[in-house]
Amino acid sequence: MPSHQQTRSAERTGRPPLTERRKAETRLEVARAAVRLFLAKGVADTSVEEIAAAAGISARTLWRYFPSKESCVMPLLVIGIESTAARLRSWGGDQGVSELLSTLGIGHAETREAATEMLNLVRLTQTEPGLRAVWLEAHREAEPAFAEALAGRAGLAEPDLVTAIQAAMINGALRVAVEHHAFNAETPESLAAATAEALTIAARGLPA
Incomplete structure:
Protein backbone atom coordinates (compact mmCIF):
# COMPACT_ATOMS: atom_id res chain seq x y z
CA MET A 1 0.00 0.00 0.00
CA PRO A 2 1.48 3.42 -0.96
CA SER A 3 2.52 5.68 1.88
CA HIS A 4 0.84 9.02 2.55
CA GLN A 5 3.96 10.76 1.22
CA GLN A 6 3.90 8.71 -2.01
CA THR A 7 0.21 9.52 -2.51
CA ARG A 8 0.78 13.26 -1.93
CA SER A 9 3.74 13.18 -4.34
CA ALA A 10 1.68 11.42 -7.01
CA GLU A 11 -1.09 14.01 -6.62
CA ARG A 12 1.38 16.86 -7.07
CA THR A 13 3.00 15.39 -10.20
CA GLY A 14 -0.14 13.93 -11.76
CA ARG A 15 1.48 10.50 -11.80
CA PRO A 16 0.02 7.30 -10.33
CA PRO A 17 1.43 6.04 -7.00
CA LEU A 18 4.61 4.00 -7.16
CA THR A 19 2.82 0.69 -6.65
CA GLU A 20 0.48 1.41 -9.57
CA ARG A 21 3.39 2.37 -11.80
CA ARG A 22 5.17 -0.83 -10.78
CA LYS A 23 2.11 -2.89 -11.68
CA ALA A 24 1.88 -1.15 -15.06
CA GLU A 25 5.56 -1.79 -15.72
CA THR A 26 5.16 -5.45 -14.78
CA ARG A 27 2.16 -5.85 -17.07
CA LEU A 28 4.08 -4.27 -19.93
CA GLU A 29 7.08 -6.55 -19.36
CA VAL A 30 4.73 -9.56 -19.41
CA ALA A 31 3.26 -8.31 -22.69
CA ARG A 32 6.67 -7.97 -24.29
CA ALA A 33 7.77 -11.37 -23.04
CA ALA A 34 4.57 -12.92 -24.40
CA VAL A 35 5.08 -11.41 -27.86
CA ARG A 36 8.69 -12.64 -27.99
CA LEU A 37 7.63 -16.17 -27.06
CA PHE A 38 4.61 -16.19 -29.36
CA LEU A 39 6.84 -15.16 -32.26
CA ALA A 40 9.42 -17.81 -31.44
CA LYS A 41 7.13 -20.73 -30.58
CA GLY A 42 3.58 -19.85 -31.53
CA VAL A 43 0.73 -19.27 -29.11
CA ALA A 44 -0.27 -22.94 -28.73
CA ASP A 45 3.24 -24.04 -27.78
CA THR A 46 3.83 -21.22 -25.30
CA SER A 47 2.79 -21.79 -21.70
CA VAL A 48 1.79 -19.27 -19.06
CA GLU A 49 4.70 -20.55 -16.96
CA GLU A 50 7.15 -19.68 -19.73
CA ILE A 51 5.74 -16.18 -20.13
CA ALA A 52 5.89 -15.60 -16.37
CA ALA A 53 9.47 -16.86 -16.14
CA ALA A 54 10.54 -14.63 -19.06
CA ALA A 55 8.97 -11.64 -17.30
CA GLY A 56 10.60 -12.51 -13.97
CA ILE A 57 7.39 -13.22 -12.05
CA SER A 58 5.52 -16.31 -10.89
CA ALA A 59 2.69 -17.90 -12.88
CA ARG A 60 0.41 -17.18 -9.92
CA ALA A 86 -4.90 11.99 -25.15
CA ARG A 87 -4.04 13.59 -28.49
CA LEU A 88 -7.70 13.79 -29.48
CA ARG A 89 -8.36 15.61 -26.21
CA SER A 90 -5.62 18.11 -27.07
CA TRP A 91 -7.06 18.76 -30.56
CA GLY A 92 -8.35 22.31 -30.32
CA GLY A 93 -11.87 23.23 -31.37
CA ASP A 94 -10.47 25.87 -33.72
CA GLN A 95 -8.11 23.40 -35.42
CA GLY A 96 -8.75 21.42 -38.58
CA VAL A 97 -7.95 17.92 -39.82
CA SER A 98 -4.38 18.85 -40.76
CA GLU A 99 -3.70 19.85 -37.15
CA LEU A 100 -5.27 16.56 -35.99
CA LEU A 101 -2.96 14.60 -38.27
CA SER A 102 0.00 16.52 -36.92
CA THR A 103 -1.13 15.89 -33.35
CA LEU A 104 -1.68 12.17 -33.90
CA GLY A 105 1.61 11.91 -35.75
CA ILE A 106 3.42 12.81 -32.53
CA GLY A 107 2.03 9.65 -30.99
CA HIS A 108 3.70 7.58 -33.69
CA ALA A 109 7.14 9.09 -33.21
CA GLU A 110 8.18 5.81 -31.61
CA THR A 111 11.53 4.09 -31.56
CA ARG A 112 12.14 1.56 -34.28
CA GLU A 113 12.11 -1.13 -31.60
CA ALA A 114 8.67 -0.11 -30.33
CA ALA A 115 7.23 0.10 -33.85
CA THR A 116 8.65 -3.31 -34.76
CA GLU A 117 7.25 -4.78 -31.54
CA MET A 118 3.76 -3.52 -32.37
CA LEU A 119 3.90 -4.65 -35.99
CA ASN A 120 5.08 -8.12 -34.96
CA LEU A 121 2.16 -8.40 -32.58
CA VAL A 122 -0.34 -7.29 -35.22
CA ARG A 123 1.10 -9.79 -37.71
CA LEU A 124 0.44 -12.56 -35.21
CA THR A 125 -3.25 -11.58 -35.11
CA GLN A 126 -3.53 -12.64 -38.74
CA THR A 127 -2.96 -16.31 -37.90
CA GLU A 128 -3.73 -16.57 -34.17
CA PRO A 129 -7.49 -16.33 -33.44
CA GLY A 130 -6.95 -15.75 -29.72
CA LEU A 131 -4.70 -12.76 -30.36
CA ARG A 132 -7.07 -11.51 -33.05
CA ALA A 133 -9.84 -11.44 -30.45
CA VAL A 134 -7.66 -9.40 -28.07
CA TRP A 135 -6.72 -6.97 -30.87
CA LEU A 136 -10.37 -6.41 -31.79
CA GLU A 137 -11.36 -6.08 -28.13
CA ALA A 138 -8.72 -3.37 -27.68
CA HIS A 139 -10.27 -1.40 -30.53
CA ARG A 140 -13.77 -1.98 -29.20
CA GLU A 141 -12.68 -0.44 -25.91
CA ALA A 142 -10.91 2.40 -27.72
CA GLU A 143 -14.00 3.71 -29.48
CA PRO A 144 -15.83 5.08 -26.40
CA ALA A 145 -12.60 6.72 -25.23
CA PHE A 146 -12.19 8.43 -28.61
CA ALA A 147 -15.87 9.47 -28.64
CA GLU A 148 -15.54 10.97 -25.17
CA ALA A 149 -12.49 12.98 -26.25
CA LEU A 150 -14.29 14.27 -29.34
CA ALA A 151 -17.37 15.15 -27.30
CA GLY A 152 -15.23 17.22 -24.95
CA ARG A 153 -13.75 19.05 -27.93
CA ALA A 154 -17.28 19.81 -29.14
CA GLY A 155 -18.31 21.10 -25.71
CA LEU A 156 -20.70 18.20 -25.07
CA ALA A 157 -21.24 16.53 -21.72
CA GLU A 158 -21.26 13.13 -23.42
CA PRO A 159 -20.88 11.73 -26.96
CA ASP A 160 -23.75 12.22 -29.40
CA LEU A 161 -24.33 10.40 -32.69
CA VAL A 162 -21.94 12.66 -34.59
CA THR A 163 -19.00 12.26 -32.20
CA ALA A 164 -19.69 8.52 -31.90
CA ILE A 165 -19.49 8.13 -35.68
CA GLN A 166 -16.38 10.30 -35.86
CA ALA A 167 -14.76 8.12 -33.19
CA ALA A 168 -15.68 4.98 -35.12
CA MET A 169 -14.15 6.44 -38.30
CA ILE A 170 -10.89 7.31 -36.53
CA ASN A 171 -10.78 3.96 -34.76
CA GLY A 172 -11.44 2.01 -37.95
CA ALA A 173 -8.93 4.02 -39.95
CA LEU A 174 -6.19 3.46 -37.37
CA ARG A 175 -6.88 -0.29 -37.12
CA VAL A 176 -6.97 -0.85 -40.88
CA ALA A 177 -3.85 1.28 -41.43
CA VAL A 178 -1.80 -0.68 -38.90
CA GLU A 179 -3.09 -4.02 -40.19
CA HIS A 180 -2.43 -3.12 -43.83
CA HIS A 181 1.04 -1.93 -42.91
CA ALA A 182 1.84 -5.02 -40.83
CA PHE A 183 0.35 -7.63 -43.16
CA ASN A 184 2.20 -6.20 -46.14
CA ALA A 185 5.52 -6.40 -44.29
CA GLU A 186 6.37 -2.75 -44.79
CA THR A 187 9.09 -1.05 -42.79
CA PRO A 188 8.34 0.47 -39.36
CA GLU A 189 9.48 3.91 -40.49
CA SER A 190 6.45 4.33 -42.76
CA LEU A 191 3.85 3.43 -40.10
CA ALA A 192 3.17 7.11 -39.28
CA ALA A 193 2.71 7.87 -42.99
CA ALA A 194 0.29 4.96 -43.37
CA THR A 195 -1.70 6.19 -40.37
CA ALA A 196 -1.84 9.76 -41.69
CA GLU A 197 -3.01 8.54 -45.10
CA ALA A 198 -5.74 6.40 -43.54
CA LEU A 199 -7.04 9.30 -41.43
CA THR A 200 -7.01 11.60 -44.48
CA ILE A 201 -9.10 9.06 -46.40
CA ALA A 202 -11.53 8.78 -43.49
CA ALA A 203 -11.79 12.57 -43.22
CA ARG A 204 -12.82 12.80 -46.87
CA GLY A 205 -15.75 10.52 -46.12
CA LEU A 206 -17.77 8.51 -48.61
CA PRO A 207 -17.49 9.15 -52.36
CA ALA A 208 -20.19 11.31 -53.91
Missing part, protein backbone atom coordinates in the same frame (compact mmCIF):
# COMPACT_ATOMS: atom_id res chain seq x y z
CA THR A 61 1.21 -13.46 -10.17
CA LEU A 62 0.62 -13.49 -13.93
CA TRP A 63 -2.84 -15.00 -13.43
CA ARG A 64 -3.68 -12.11 -11.10
CA TYR A 65 -2.99 -9.70 -13.95
CA PHE A 66 -4.40 -11.57 -16.95
CA PRO A 67 -7.29 -14.01 -17.55
CA SER A 68 -5.54 -15.85 -20.41
CA LYS A 69 -2.13 -16.07 -22.05
CA GLU A 70 -3.45 -14.29 -25.15
CA SER A 71 -4.66 -11.35 -23.05
CA CYS A 72 -1.08 -10.82 -21.85
CA VAL A 73 -0.45 -8.68 -24.95
CA MET A 74 -3.21 -6.16 -24.12
CA PRO A 75 -0.91 -3.63 -22.35
CA LEU A 76 1.01 -3.06 -25.60
CA LEU A 77 -2.26 -2.19 -27.33
CA VAL A 78 -3.54 -0.02 -24.50
CA ILE A 79 -0.49 2.25 -24.80
CA GLY A 80 -1.50 3.26 -28.32
CA ILE A 81 -5.16 3.70 -27.38
CA GLU A 82 -4.38 5.95 -24.43
CA SER A 83 -1.90 7.96 -26.48
CA THR A 84 -4.42 8.54 -29.28
CA ALA A 85 -7.22 9.48 -26.85
